Amino acid sequence: MPTYIARRLVQALLILLGVSIITFVLLYFLPADPARMVAGRTASKAQVELVRMQLGLDLPVWEQYGRYLWNLLQGDLGRSYLQRTEVTTLIGARLPASLLLMLGAITCELLIGVTLGAMAGLRRGSAADQTLMVAALVFVSTPQFVTALTLLYIFAYWLGWFPIGGYGQFTHLVLPSITLGLLGGGWYARVTRSSVIEVLRQDFIRTARAKGLDRWRIVSVHILPNAALPVIAMIGIDVGYFMSSIVIVESVFGWPGIGQLTWQAIQQIDIPIIMGVTLVSACAYVLGNLLADLVSPLIDPRIKLR
Amino acid sequence: MSVWRGLLRRPLAMAGLVIAVALVAVAIAAPLIAPYSPYEQFFDGLTLEGAPLPPNERFLFGTDLLGRDLLSRMIYGARTSLIVGLLANGIAVLVGTAVGITAGFLRGVVGAVLMRFTDLVMAFPALILAITIATLRGPSLGLVVLVIALVNWGPIARVVYAETTSLAEREFIAAERAIGANTSRILFRHILPHLLPIIIVWGTLGISTTVLFEALLSYLGVGVQPPNPSWGNIVYDGQSYFQSAPWLVFFPGFAVAALALSINLIGDALRDLLDPTLRGRH
Numbered sequence: 271m272p273t274y275i276a277r278r279l280v281q282a283l284l285i286l287l288g289v290s291i292i293t294f295v296l297l298y299f300l301p302a303d304p305a306r307m308v309a310g311r312t313a314s315k316a317q318v319e320l321v322r323m324q325l326g327l328d329l330p331v332w333e334q335y336g337r338y339l340w341n342l343l344q345g346d347l348g349r350s351y352l353q354r355t356e357v358t359t360l361i362g363a364r365l366p367a368s369l370l371l372m373l374g375a376i377t378c379e380l381l382i383g384v385t386l387g388a389m390a391g392l393r394r395g396s397a398a399d400q401t402l403m404v405a406a407l408v409f410v411s412t413p414q415f416v417t418a419l420t421l422l423y424i425f426a427y428w429l430g431w432f433p434i435g436g437y438g439q440f441t442h443l444v445l446p447s448i449t450l451g452l453l454g455g456g457w458y459a460r461v462t463r464s465s466v467i468e469v470l471r472q473d474f475i476r477t478a479r480a481k482g483l484d485r486w487r488i489v490s491v492h493i494l495p496n497a498a499l500p501v502i503a504m505i506g507i508d509v510g511y512f513m514s515s516i517v518i519v520e521s522v523f524g525w526p527g528i529g530q531l532t533w534q535a536i537q538q539i540d541i542p543i544i545m546g547v548t549l550v551s552a553c554a555y556v557l558g559n560l561l562a563d564l565v566s567p568l569i570d571p572r573i574k575l576r
Numbered sequence: 577m578s579v580w581r582g583l584l585r586r587p588l589a590m591a592g593l594v595i596a597v598a599l600v601a602v603a604i605a606a607p608l609i610a611p612y613s614p615y616e617q618f619f620d621g622l623t624l625e626g627a628p629l630p631p632n633e634r635f636l637f638g639t640d641l642l643g644r645d646l647l648s649r650m651i652y653g654a655r656t657s658l659i660v661g662l663l664a665n666g667i668a669v670l671v672g673t674a675v676g677i678t679a680g681f682l683r684g685v686v687g688a689v690l691m692r693f694t695d696l697v698m699a700f701p702a703l704i705l706a707i708t709i710a711t712l713r714g715p716s717l718g719l720v721v722l723v724i725a726l727v728n729w730g731p732i733a734r735v736v737y738a739e740t741t742s743l744a745e746r747e748f749i750a751a752e753r754a755i756g757a758n759t760s761r762i763l764f765r766h767i768l769p770h771l772l773p774i775i776i777v778w779g780t781l782g783i784s785t786t787v788l789f790e791a792l793l794s795y796l797g798v799g800v801q802p803p804n805p806s807w808g809n810i811v812y813d814g815q816s817y818f819q820s821a822p823w824l825v826f827f828p829g830f831a832v833a834a835l836a837l838s839i840n841l842i843g844d845a846l847r848d849l850l851d852p853t854l855r856g857r858h
Contacts (some may be wrong), residue, residue: 279693288696293705298791300712404588407844411836415795415811416829419818423826427819514703518792533796536707544708551701 282556289552293545294338298331302539308351330490338545347549348491348542350535357546360531367437368527371450371520372512374443378451378504382409383458388494390459391466393562394529403463409456414515418449418522434525446523450515455507461504472496499568506562510555582849583842592841594666599835603654611636614805616734617643628814628821638823640814649805650828651772656806657835660721660799661787667725668786669779672732679733681763687737694733702727703792710798720799725787732778739774743767773850781843784836791832807832 305322306313313321322328326337341348347357383406390402406558409417425445426434470474470493478488513528520529528547535543583589602609612618621629621643631638637647679690706723713719743749745766752762792807793799802809807828814824 285696285699289699292696297708300709300710392607400588406832407840408837411840412833413795413829415792416833419815419825419829423818423822442684464854487719513701517703517707518796532704536711539712544704548704549699552699555701556701
């Protein structure tokens with residue numbers, strides 16, 4: 271097990287290294303002139319060249335990357351071109367809001383997904399099962415911006431229960447969390463359902479029924495805890511995809527997290543920030559997947575980590 | 577044939593098929609069924625104050641901010657969504673299958689390198705990558721297709737790889753080798769036909785992913801560019817007015833959801849019918 275984890279960590283580092291190289295080279299060859307952006311529209315050609323030298327943008331691409339990597343290894347993601355602040359500071363300032371949203375989203379996903387999935391799995395083959403699974407598929411098939419705008423229209427504009435957008439109070443958290451929770455909840459429902467069905471066919475469930483345990487006790491003590499592990503593994507994978515989903519949701523709801531930072535940085539072509547959030551997001555993906563893999567032998571002892 | 581009969585026996589899959597076929601028909605016949613041109617701005621398409629019109633007898637889905645007929649724009653938008661979705665998905669399936677088969681059949685160093693590269697691509701935050709490329713290069717239809725294909729071939733490569741490695745170990749492949757069949761015969765006559773079911777399933781489900789992705793990019797303003805209509809960019813244009821003109825958001829938004837849902841219904845049924853590892857488990 272320790273060698274497995276060590277090997278996976280090395281693999282993770284290699285993936286992050288690869289992501290950083292490809293992103294760096296990609297951004298280098300895209301037709302945008304960062305020096306011009308930093309110097310400003312009105313700057314003369316000489317000023318632009320001066321800025322280019324100061325930022326080291328006149329160096330060959332591999333040398334620029336070498337410098338970037340060297341700084342990265344010391345925990346320095348560089349400085350934003352336009353906000354003139356350390357990227358680590360900017361990301362650090364936005365991180366709490368995004369983590370809060372992630373917490374809210376995962377709570378909603380689990381509530382929605384496990385409830386729907388367990389109800390459907392326990393009534394496998396019934397009309398209720400079919401209806402619930404179609405509902406889950408609807409959640410999965412609806413783009414986040416449509417879910418977000420629909421919820422805003424009904425609950426913020428029409429009923430006035432929640433604010434249209436913003437940050438700071440609990441009420442601000444509800445609609446963005448539900449938006450993410452419905453989409454993710456659809457996936458969790460599908461996983462939970464097959465997991466519950468898998469547990470239902472085990473011998474110990476038949477035993478529990480045979481000795482006359484009441485239905486609720488079988489569900490709460492014997493089925494759900496045993497069906498939970500694939501769902502827990504899924505949280506790991508979910509965390510990895512989270513960064514992509516929050517770009518949309520944070521921009522619709524005006525949530526001041528990393529997604530909003532990313533979106534602004536892309537529009538302003540602020541390359542150090544784009545690099546930084548790409549790496550943070552790849553980190554989340556790699557770690558999330560690692561966690562999911564580490565959970566799987568707990569789910570099924572026959573799975574051996576190699 | 578049995579697959580077809582299996583689909584017929586599943587009302588949900590049939591519902592999905594009907595919706596999908598209807599939307600494809602609408603897209604193909606767009607010039608015939610669209611009541612107006614998607615680009616024409618009507619003088620009576622706006623109120624006296626310049627606001628868009630809600631759905632009415634003349635404009636069934638209402639008009640947009642420039643006084644254009646929303647229904648006609650949505651009908652032409654179906655073309656964009658489907659073309660981008662199908663093309664991008666087609667490329668993703670081809671690339672993914674090629675990478676997966678090569679890696680699974682050759683294994684060794686080449687296989688390891690290819691699959692680690694797939695891991696790498698999948699670790700990229702797809703949306704951030706796509707938005708960045710589209711923003712910096714200036715969006716165009718071809719670029720949108722390529723970007724979506726680029727970030728979506730990973731999963732299918734993994735599935736095909738896993739399936740190919742397990743096929744390559746089976747006795748009938750060893751038997752083929754023993755009687756002296758060459759690589760291309762084994763690949764095309766024996767491995768590929770066995771992979772087809774799984775490619776069909778993932779290829780179908782992939783359409784809904786790419787359609788949703790196109791809508792996302794267009795919604796963020798970095799996908800299909802106005803005046804060309806796409807369901808995503810109609811929502812993007814109309815969303816600032818969604819309180820006073822909700823039809824601008826909800827009609828195209830629900831159209832995207834309906835298309836993705838119909839494809840997912842078909843794909844789910846196909847998976848039940850075609851994926852032997854799942855047979856009888858759902």
